[in-house]
Amino acid sequence: MGMLTKEQAGDIFDRIRKLSTAEGVEVLFSGGHFALTRFANNVIHQNVAEENYVVSVRSVFGGKTARATTNKFDEESLRQVMRSAESLAKVQQADADLLPMPDSRETSRNAGARDTPVRHFVETAGITADFRAEGVQKIVGVAEKHNLTAAGVFSSGESVEGIFNSRGVSHWHMQTSAEISITMLGADSSGWQKSNSPDVANLDPLKLAETAARKAVDSANPLEIPAGKYTVILEPAAVLDIVGFMFWDYSGMAILDQRSFLTGRIGTKLFGENITIWDDVAHPLQTGSPFDGEGMQRQRVELVQNGTVHRVVYARATAERMRGSEYKDQVGVIEPTGHGFALPNEMGEMPLNIVFAPVNDPQTVEQMVASTERGVLVTRLWYIREVEPFEKMLTGMTRDGTFYVENGRVQGGLRNFRFNESLIHMLSHVEAMSVPIRSSGEESFDMVVPAMKVRDFNFTEVTKF
């Protein structure tokens, strides 16, 4: 089938609404087509494509709600998914915190914010397997030129997200995506680069391949230096993968559940003066839909202002609960911000379009290196997990390009470290930042983040390579 359109989805919603006996019904649509060409050992070894759409129905009866989902769109399947949602909802206990579904006036309450940029590009939607193979050929060519082995992916896709409810809400979002990730492997070293964008024209496979190859070549014959506290220069992908672990906590529900490290800390200066963080879906380097799981328009929210935790985000029901809670005078502005997950859920909401504010005196990674007497340059972090939730102590490894810096110069590759580092400590010891860029890693979602030079970063062990 071709791409599902808003009109087709609207027709399906109307059919479900007519069949429904619930006092409220909401239908989410998602799906599209996606393809990924995977290479390793300088050959394409996996090459996949899929097409799928999902319709997800939520029914409400007197404070009770539940959801059922299917990827079948025939009349009987739609009838069945509606019945499943209704029968699941009817046997729930009534939830006093469940709000009526929003109407279109309420979901647009954040209107006036900047428009979300166009995130659908016809050329990207039309990418073929041959186009991706040509890109891989270029990457492999770079690998062979440097006597390296390349592994990675070149993916592309086109997707839709939509929400309709029985109070007149109907929102639709279309987006394309393209991504290239490359690991270059040498005999005892490796280098990595990754980039993605809604517009494939923003991706340069040759440039990414050359950078990854240079890292692999420059980190050959790695030295081992002892674990300890070092000044580190974290490239943007390393920054995003580690800071991503704190954003689940910037949620009203996390405060109410007392599982957030911000409990009792909103309004306090937790990080350095140079840290200001926004959630901003309309930022030109961000991606994603401008509405949340109930259709509420996403608001631009300042989470951290000059090191002080300023606000958290709210789904509609969370904001209502917070207003009646013991924390209501401790958490700053309380209002639905358009960050809720699809209902019903236990987690409430979270910010997903993180943007670090630029500093007045940005430095390039090269400038950070030049000003470092002794330190470690990190390309990428890996297998990050939370060790302790309130100080946000995280552990993980460096990977694919870790370098020793001495007297303002990169001296060569290093064996990889394990770190155990508190995010509060880390963001309180940032000495310099680059201009924020859109970056992508593997442990957290994509963000607009700078490279950071951080003092006293805690490496606790060294591995064997």
Place this chain on the structure above:
Amino acid sequence: MKHVANWALNIAAQRGASFADVRVIAHRSRALTTKNGKVGSASDAESVGMNVRAIVDGAWGFAASSELGRGAVESTSARAVEIARASARVKKQGVRLAPEEPAVAEWNSPYKIDPFTVSVEQNIDLLLKIDAELRSVAGVTLAEANLNFNREEQWLWSSEGADIHQTKLSTGAGYAAYAFAGNEIQKRSYPNSFGGQWQNKGYELVEELKLLENARRIGEEAVALHKAEQCPEGKYDIILDSSQLGLQIHESVGHPIELDRVLGMEANFAGTSFLTIDKLRNLRYGSELVNVVADARLEHGPGLGTFGFDDEGVAAQCTPIITNGLFTGYLSSRETAHSIGADRSGGTLRAEGWNRLPMIRMTNISLLPGEKALSLEQLIAATDRGILMQTNRSWSIDDKRYNFQFGCEIGWEIKGGKRVRMLKNTSYSGITTEFWNSLDAICSRDEWTLWGTPNCGKGQPQQIMGTGHGAAASRFRGVKVGSAFKSM
């Protein structure tokens, strides 16, 4: 369903595929959760679709669609062929599949009670009773409980003649209590963290787990951790409980033995492996007591890695992975078997669903129990100075699977053969082979549990897979403890 196979295989053959297989999968799931006295989520989901995997000009193509009409199936098959042709533009040698006698078979995972026949009211009632019991303990600030049920029906046909119909049921259940006070959040989970216990069983698993009976203890332990001593730093003998050891096996044995990782196929995301092929039957992986198998057969137990046939039609097998401490086997597929000189796949290729390419995944990777009768209490009694660690809290390992660090929810200091005090924030770290060589005692069969890990991530696009890990509590000598909290 066979008409789907005929449409797809005919088109693949007409367009030049030298090999093709077709899978049709229907998946159904139910997820119920409670949080602090209320239902957190209640959802049912189904997903149905098909895929074609084809070899053309010695290269792979794969395409999947949720539509099962003739036009969609044929165009999906044609697309798999077209993609394979594009793959062939960047290849060196053609794909070689190890021979496999095509199976014609029907297989179902055994169960006593179909979980989808148990009323939602009954399930929610159980979850809310657990929730109430957890929160009856003063100091518990957050209680979460979950029940999950899955049913997957799969049809597989290949151009070689395989025709396999397989149905699997799985169930997951568990809960956690959190206690926030001062500047600290402590947590206890039962029967395991991150979703509890998962097996290829029906609702009988929920009944076996004694969920309600353990809830008060778990709540009390979460609160008591606030008054416990910090885990010390240094070298200690440690005893890992069965569930933590299951995850240790998963990370430091299960992943490094995946042959696709060893061959560099996962280098960009999941990583590679220190277990290069020269180490097969040469590396002393662990002490003489260490015997690990990869066993997908039903006789091993109802693990999440138990099946009749893998997703390319190879029958379930038991492969010795570590034999009396010696490294003896990998997880392999038809494509990779030749790289270790094997004439047959080890039968480990599995996919998350109809829209994903099958890849090498752990089956049930289990540490066999000790042969001499030994209970956990006897093992503690035989330990002079050590720490017992229970239930995973954090886990991390490097991309070649050498250096690991694990945190556990609760620890107990052992002195003179007795548990003397509770410890909080326990952690240990090490190098994989050094660690397994320090093992000097394994409890016996009655302490052995086949744990389910429902959330193993691998591949691009990432696939989540369930794996099984049998283990009995074991002791490791002179392990580095507590370095995770060194800087606090």
